[in-house]
Amino acid sequence: MWCRGFIGGHLVNRLKSEGFWVRGVDLKENEYGNNNSDEFILGDLRDPIVAQNAVKGMDEVYQLAADMGGAGYIFTGDHDADVMNNSALCNLNVLGASQKEGVKKIFYSSSACMYPEYNQMDPSNPKCSEDSAYPAAPDSEYGWEKLFSERLYLSYNRNYGIEVRIARFHNIFGPQGTWNGGKEKAPAAMCRKAAEAENQTSIEVWGDGKQTRSFLYIDECIEAVMRLMNSDFTGPVNIGSEEMIAINDFAQMAIDISGKDLKINNIPGPTGVRGRNSDNKLLLEKLQWEPSMPLIEGMKKTYAWIESQIQVEVKK
16 A cells, blocks of 8 residues: 555555554655654656555555646646646556556545636535536636546546545645645645744635635544445545635634734735635445534644744754
8 A cells, every 4th residue: 555745645654553564655754753654655646656665565556646726826827837837747647557466446536626616606506416516617727636536546446446436625725735825725834924923913814715615534534445445435525614704704713722822914926716615425325424523623732833843944
């Protein structure tokens, strides 16, 4: 088994706790030391040889590798070619190698970004049920690649008999994830801005702040992934929270956790769709489970971790 990155690092820990032997692969070592796999390959899955070495001898593969980031990376249009090319190559190579090496089962992490933009224009009533994916019209090239790769995995299931499990992640967050540098997502960005605000009166939020999202804490994401892999359901299925929140309210949550007196300054910037929320009817039906952690609890844990990282940077 192998995994990578923020979600992958947490997934490795869960797999290890259940007695599995785990091989990890990534372009770099986990920057926060969350790499507890039995074997680690430092390599690029865009290289077919690396992909073949990664899956060799594995019973199961967890494919989470992708070129991605927050709104500042995905929605500007500046990185579209890289996002499409890099992520597609990873998936093509992993599937091709898995088929040759006789891998029995593969988990693929898709994204809520593949849902049609036209169903997400009303911030109060987004539609993200699994059956709403077509007619396809994602709001970004990142979403288009995810949709293509879903079909790629399902075609390998049909033509080569590889068991696949597909999940559409909705904004997974938590400790040991990217929190600065431009690729961080909204939860980490809000926590960082509030934690770093020492001699200022406000923090910046892109857009009017009325756009809505839901966010799922990492531990619940991992629980859902394990339940999906242990089920007989192929998917795709949403893995996310139904606790929808406006981005200005989300920023205020981070401010309240910080205990600081800060205002919100809405500025122009990339925002993506107006509204997005996980629809968990199918998740509950197929896995007899749904997330239960309140957003505020996950944000408190994330804020504390990011605040500690800032202190480490200050001491350097």
